[in-house]
């Protein structure tokens with residue numbers, strides 16, 4: 001067979017091709033600086049038994065998982081699904097995952113390195129007063145971000161319909177005059193999801209079936225684009241899925257065809273890792289530290305020199321492509337989403353859905 005027969009994708013729809021080609025991240029939802037987005041949260045209606053009676057309940061379409069994030073030796077953002085509780089064998093019975101997580105196992109060491117580095121900076125810092133405070137604060141932030149292994153954080157991967165907007169609040173329409181949309185998967189930290197859920201509850205709506213606007217500031221700092229973004233529920237009467245029942249029908253049809261298969265193409269953390277690969281990765285990353293610990297047993301003056309020559313407040317690694325990921329250390333609450341009050345929410349909503 002020729003290479004083209006194997007590797008060439010049959011393309012029969014030019015619009016689909018253009019859409020695929022322009023969305024290199026595939027189905028992944030991405031914030032955009034200076035833009036206003038409008039999304040709908042689809043759901044499945046299921047029957048559940050409550051107090052002995054069958055009632056209808058709305059189920060969002062989502063997966064979630066504990067995700068480890070860390071900074072590689074060359075300062076790049078890396079992540080992977082926590083392997084704790086994952087059991088996997090290959091076809092001939094070799095154990096690929098045994099339920100333990102080599103990344104979890106190194107978190108203690110990563111904290112020890114953080115403390116070692118920070119105490120070192122504290123000792124050697126000659127600044128005084130507010131300057132010293134500010135310097136050490138930056139150091140702390142940078143070292144926290146730079147940890148080689150971090151506790152897994154819960155993320156939700158939520159199926160949404162993103163309306164195609166002109167970025168200012170106007171929604172593009174298709175040839176039939178219906179609002180145009182794309183199915184996307186939005187990754188949110190548990191804390192961000194909780195904040196949005198709370199916001200929706202405060203305005204009397206529920207998560208499943210709601211429409212939400214996101215506004216991203218026009219900042220050149222990608223961290224601020226995400227951390228200073230605001231979200232607001234759309235007032236029920238203004239929802240596109242209510243005003244255009246045909247759109248809701250069409251979204252529901254698409255959603256029913258959706259499958260999580262292949263999600264790792266857009267979210268690499270779902271490629272997973274075998275225990276052997278994860279162990280190798282960790283022992284490479286912690287090589288110098290492990291050496292230092294061994295040396296310390298025979299030489300109380302041993303020094304850990306891996307970071308000597310690194311500037312303390314170098315720019316931390318960024319993961320700028322996700323909504324809701326506080327980029328500068330999960331510990332920093334100031335990076336959490338700012339939620340406008342209810343009045344502002346509704347005035348925002350009105351402005352955002354004009355067609």
Ligand SMILES: [Zn+2]
Pocket residue numbers: 068081082083084101102103104105152
């Ligand atoms: Zn883990």
